[in-house]
Every structure is written in C-alpha cells, then in structure tokens.
Amino acid sequence: MLPSPAREQAIYELVNTHHLKENDIYLLEFIPLIEMIWADGKNQQAEIDLLYNYALEHISHLEQLTGGESPVSVEDVNAFINRFMHHRPHPQFLKDLRHYTQKLCFSSQDEQQNTDKKQTLLHYCMDIAAASVTSYPYDKHARIMESEKNLLLELMQAFQLSPDITINNE
DSSP states (O other): OOOHHHHHHHHHHHHHTSOOOGGGGGGTTHHHHHHHHHTTSOOOHHHHHHHHHHHHHHHHHHHHHTTTOOSSOHHHHHHHHHHHHSSOOOHHHHHHHHHHHHHHHSOOSOHHHHHHHHHHHHHHHHHHHHHOOSSSSOOTTOSSOHHHHHHHHHHHHHTTOOTTSOOOOO
C-alpha cells in the first residue's frame, strides 16, 4: 500500500489534473482495458461487453472486501465507462492514467494478490484484442492488430509480468 501522503498526492493529481472524481480511484483498473478497446482505433460492442463483464466482477470483489457496501455505485461505474467510450481519449492521457493504476491498484502488501490482479487484467486485455476485428477478411496474423499486440507487450512490461508466469486457467 502506498504511504498515505503519496496516496493522497496521487488522488489529488487525479482529481485536479485529470478531472476524475475521488472515488474513481476504485475504477482505475478499467484503464488498461479501455486502452485495449481503443488500440485499433475503434470501440466495438464485443469489446465494451468484456469491459462491463470485468466491471461486474470488480464491483462484486469490492463488495466482498467491504462487507457488502461498494465504495462506488452502478451509476459511478457507468459514468466512468461512458466518459471513455463515447469519444476516443488521447492515448497519452490513458497512458498517464495507467501510471496511476499501477501506483494505486497494485500496491497491496500481498504480492500474489497484485500479480493475480495484473494477470486477470492482462487476460481481459487479450480477450478484448481478440474479440473483434476491424475488417474482414483478415490475414492469418491480423486477428489481433499490430497496435493491439504492441499494447499487450507494453502492458506486460508495465505490469512486470513475464511470459514464464504460470497462467491460471479457470
């Protein structure tokens, strides 16, 4: 967990520099998924559906952690997602927000919990990349576009996940 002053500074920056709401901190995990949705330049329904699936799992997890009371409402989740789905955000803006995701969402004392969270996000990113193609027919190596492949590699590096990490298939 980030020390309180560093955490407070990060929240202050998110609110005042990036114009997020304070409780959006609980939704920052969506940022890599949003990046992946837009990596090919289009947001497609199958990709958005996967984001909502992740959101439902995330809210359920938050409720378990807090004894049934989520720090964010369904309306908060929808507003956060809608902010990024109606118009393509600038890629650098999303990358900046990803920095806060890394800083604030993967700061548990339990390293295995951090790794599991990162792996789950990466798996969803892979599913999003494979969910839709921008045009048919596509070359046998073009199901996942080059921009999506590059982002997947960038996320693996940012999350410090290496290919030799065991994948948990459920």
